[in-house]
Amino acid sequence: MAEYLPPTSEQEFHANFAQLKPRMNNTEALYESSRCLFCFDAPCIKACPTGIDIPQFIRQINTGNVTGAARTIYEANYFGNACGKVCPTEVLCEGACVYNLQDVKPIEIGRLQSFATRQVVESHKYLFEPGQPNGRxxxxxxxxxxxxxxxxxxxxxxxxxxxxxxxxxxxxxxxxxxxxxxxxxxxxxxxxxxxxxxxxxxxxxxxxxxxxxxxxxxxxxxxxxxxxxxxxKTNALLLPGEERENCVGAVEFIEQLRREHHQILVGRKVIVLGGGNTAMDAASESARLGAEDVILAYRRGKDDMGAYEFEYDLAKSVGVKGLFNVAPVEIVGNGRVAGVRFIRTATVDGQVQALPGSEFVEPCDMVIKATGQAxxxxxxxxxxxxxxxxxxxxxxxxxxxxxxxxxxxxxxxxxxxxxxxxxxxxxxxxxxxxxxxxxxxx
Amino acid sequence: MPDLSINFAGIKSPNPFWLASAPPTNSGYQVMKAFDAGWGGAVWKTLGVPVVNVSSRYGGVNYRDKRLVGFNNIELISDRPLIDNLREIEEVKKHFPHHAVIASLMVQSREEWHQIMRDVTSAGADGVELNFGCPHGMCERGMGSAVGQEPDVLRTIVEWVMEVAQIPVIVKLTPNITDITEPARAARLGGADAISLINTIQSIVGVDLDQFAPYPIVDGKGTNGGYCGPAVKPIALNMVKNCAQDPYVQLPISGIGGIENWRDAVEHILLGASSVQVCTAAMHFGFGIIREMTAGLEQYMTEKGFHTIYDMVGKALPNVKHWEDLNLKYKVTANIHEDKCIGCQLCYTACEDGAHQAIGLREGTRVPEIIEENCVGCNLCSLVCPVENCITMERTDDGTEHLTWKERTLAGTIPTDFNDERAGGLHHWVPEPTAALGKEKHKTLPGKARQLGTPASVVNDLVRKE
Structure with a gap:
């Protein structure tokens, strides 16, 4: 039984795709910002590729200077709001929060960040202006x-x-x-x-x-x-049957999803090929679009996947099942996708080796290739x-x-x-x- | 099961927890509800000639996400007719004959004091508390703290009251004074049976940054109020101790100030209080907090083997000394338990900037290390550390030596001139002033944005170069 029914309206789409990091209200932001220890030489800053002065902006939120907090964020990162929501904070700032070492929930830095930035974005409070024209x-x-x-x-x-x-x-x-x-x-x-x-x-x-x-x-x-x-575009697999209808690239699938929302059609049983974060996304998204079965097929073991652990956990939480140590050899079907022929693999000295005679067909009506972009x-x-x-x-x-x-x-x-x-x-x-x-x- | 009951200067109460004279004791309804919830006594909202109050009466101090660590009010004494209050006191006593009802009083003339004493006594009050503490509004009319700040006047009024008193008389003291023992002694000389302290501290609780007016704001204006709540407990404890240790006071003390749980109450009791009064916590959380207070007190007394409250009253007093009597030979040094450290480095920056540069950082680990020869044992690192028992203060002297400032003074071994060789910090390492410049600036002002500089600063740099 699928976790999600296929969304038939924009409202249902947004319910199925509810925000993982919902907007904080003022009270939540006050509580959360109050927990920040204001570490010296804070590890969260070092873990941020843009080096946002995180303890500073959290302290600014805590003292009611939300505009100042937004400025601190945007001075370091022009995608301040987007990054608060789409960054893999679990492995960046929040992963570095010292609370983790105390088995205490780390500060929700991403949500606090977006809390501050959304206020200036929505109120059109401008913080910057172009420099003096230099003629270039x-x-x-x-x-x-x-x-x-x-x-x-x-x-x-x-x-x-x-x-x-x-x-x-x-x-x-x-x-x-x-x-x-x-x-x-x-x-x-x-x-x-x-x-x-x-x-x-x-x-x-x-x-x-x-x-x-x-x-x-x-x-x-x-x-x-x-x-x-x-x-x-998504890399071609160079497999027989790849051109069959409903065998799509993950990047193209996600782009269409973001454009068409609930109007996109997903298979009843979807096989996602790949072990990276895009594969996790495509699998989660298929499940949230109401696919009854979603299988994540990867040619190595679970621990070898390139995806962040929390991304795999997220996919599992919506019912995605993992199929490991299998390599696709053919997309089978008759015009349309009807299944994927896999061969079982073993990883020996870091090399993936096919196990002869272990081929099997996993039926499906959609294949999403999340095997990297060209x-x-x-x-x-x-x-x-x-x-x-x-x-x-x-x-x-x-x-x-x-x-x-x-x-x-x-x-x-x-x-x-x-x-x-x-x-x-x-x-x-x-x-x-x-x-x-x-x-x-x- | 320990016995929580008290006999406070003749006022009997099933437990030492009383509601202080304040809004929670404004009516018989509230006092009955409180007794029903488990409070042992209540000091009625101050009676006198009824007042007219302003709207917008309270202000709060919040610390981060914690509300009301401090509280202030500009409310005056009871604004209800005396006759209504007397009737309700009588009714409460009928329902709760074994609970303590104490009438707080504030009037002006000798005749008024005599009259109101007779009135509350015949209404059945178990005692009275003379409000010589209110630091706002009433003091401008020569009452409240205006009395508490003048020991001679205070004594005179106590004497007036004692002329007619048939029930125990408590004098409530104001902390808005240099030496609390002076009015306490005056109360004793005037014949009072007990004292209670502290009343609220004169305060401005905050300023509105947009209206440029102090809280609470009354039509764009404000006035000083009386400060109370958890934040005032340390001030109250010190004053309770001062009165309890004074050989010329020697009166039962009802401790007031920052009490919201059993621990706060025990602290007041250990420093000499034999009843405690609560207001802000009841205003914040309601009467239900009494369950935790009595349960916690019982548990503590059971664990310590105290049978009655009096087994613990003043038990900490022998250990409260003057500074000159403390052992200068006692040494503690900070010890960081690496297995517990989470690497926030608050201890490092606190010691570096706020103490004695006795904590260092090491390459390859975020766990700071104590530089023992620099550590003066100030406790600061252990106070800022967010992890329980991560930084402990360990005794490093052998416990055999004892030498106090007083003893050194008598022996003539204290520093006496400005550059004395005996200065305590003379041989303590202090870095050169210029070593401060630029040190760890990249860490205290972190972030790549700062390292890159703002676009404007980059453009200006180039302009300067050209």
Missing amino acids: KVVIIGAGPAGISCACELRALGYEVDIFEAKSQPSGLTVHGVAPYKITNEEVLAEMDYLQAQFGYRVQYNSPICSRPDLLALEEAYDAIFLGIGLG KQTSFLSLIPGLQLDGKGRIVADAHTYQTTNPQYFTSGDALNGGAEVVNAAAEAKVAARGIHHYLSAR
Whole structure:
């Protein structure tokens, strides 16, 4: 029996995808902020990729200076509200909270963070403004966490900034790739509006940059170019039957889910292939869409999964079942997906080995491939002198994120190969400083 | 089962817990409800010529998420006609003949004192408490703390009362005075049977940051009030002790101030109180708190082998000394139990900034370490540590030596000039002042945002360079 009935309305969708980190009310924020010990050299700060001064903003909330708290957060991280909700706080700030060592519940830092930021976002209380114009122009490709963060920082430094975005909305995977129970579309986009209203960068939506002439025009018109392009489509499995109807990529599935909500169709029995966080999300989401059975199939053991433990726990809590040490060999069916042929595996000396003769077919009517996103190598090959590493990540200076083509800088998934929103936000700030340093020295 | 009953200067009560004269004892209804809940006695809301009160009467002090660690009021004495109060006192005594009903009184002339003494006595009150403590409103009219602050006047009024008193007379003292024993002695000289303390402390409980007015605000204005609640207990304990130790007071003491549980009550009793009065806690949590108080007191007395309250009254007094009588040879040193430490480093920063730089940090661990030669045994680290028994203070002297300041004074071995070789801190290591600059600034002002600097500061830096 499924935990969830298929949602048939927007209301039911939001019930099935209720926020994991709901908004705190004033009383809860007071109680929670009161618990913070104000550690010296606090471990939570060190665990935050953007280094938000967490004890400071919690103390500000506690003393009734919520606007000041929001400023502390946004000074470090332009995606302050989104990160409060979508960050894996369990392994970052909250995981580092000293209360864990006392077997006391850690401070709910993420929720306190969003408590403060939402107040300024919703009240349109602006904290920043563009710097004195310095006459220089930077173009940003991609309005995701990296691109928007870089744009904010560059505007504060006095640059004119244009962003080209292939899709119709800003924030990238924050709105298209994060599970809906972590943050709603409205909340993501409200923060984006809030940032743009303060910093005044220009964004052109539905404007993919994809050819050499496109790039050439930018190279000539702008002093520097920031690549915030993220990753591409889900990697192909190169298995027979992969083209069958209802065999979809996780990234594409989640994007459609975020766009269409309850109108998306999910199978009655779904097999999710993969062991990363995206696989956990896709599995949880299938269950919350009312799939009767959701199986998470991974080619290694449970403990080898790349996903955070709490993400697997979350999937299990909505009825997802794990199927470990199996590798898919074929998507079976007749036009439509009817099952996955697996072969059992064993991991010997770190290598996955198929066990001959152990093949079996697990029936299903939907397959979601959460087997990683492709790198945008063909697009990147259009940039002269731009080097990629062996894994297809852009090579860049560790202190400035300047690429091997000095006019280009980068951050986010295109640089780190795929990480959290918070990593992109942190790197983009550094990259903006790198651009500033580079252009100021010219 | 220990016996909780008391006989306080002739006032009998089934237990030592009385409601103080205040809003919870404003009516017979409240007092009956309190007795029914388990309170032993009640000091009736002060009777006199009825007043007119303002609306908006109380203000609170909150600490973080804890409400009312301090409380203040600008309410005056009873605003109900005397005759109604007398009738209700009579009715309460009919229902509760073995509980203590004490009438708090505040009037001006000798004739008024005589009249009201006769009235409450015939209404059946077991005793009276003379309110010489109220520090707001009434004192401006020459009553309340205005009396308590003038020992001669206080004594005169007590003498007036004693001229007609047929029931025990308690004098309630104000803490708004330099030496509490002076009015206490005056009460004794005037013939009072007992004293009670402390009344509220004159206070401004807070200021509204938008209206620029003190709380509680009455139509945009405010006035000083009387402060009470958990935060005043230490002040009350010290004054109770002062009166209990004074050889010229020697009266039963009803302890008041910051009592909200059995522990607070026991502390008052150990310092000399033989009844205790409660107000703020009852106003905050209702009369039901009495169940925890009596149960806790019984449990404590059973564990300690005390049969009656009087087995414990003043038991801590012999250990309360003047500073000059404390042993200068006694040494304790902080000890961090590493297995319990959670690495908050509050002890480190507290000692570093607020004490004697006797705690260090080490590479590779967040557990701080005590620098024993610098530790003066001040207790600060153990007080700020959020983990129970993680930092303990361990005795390091061998317990064989005893030398006090008084003894050193007599022996002529105390420091006497400004740069005396015998200065206690002379050979104690103190870092050079400039070693403070920049030290751990990256830790006390943490965060990458600060390390990067604000965009504006970066732009300004470049402008300066150019």
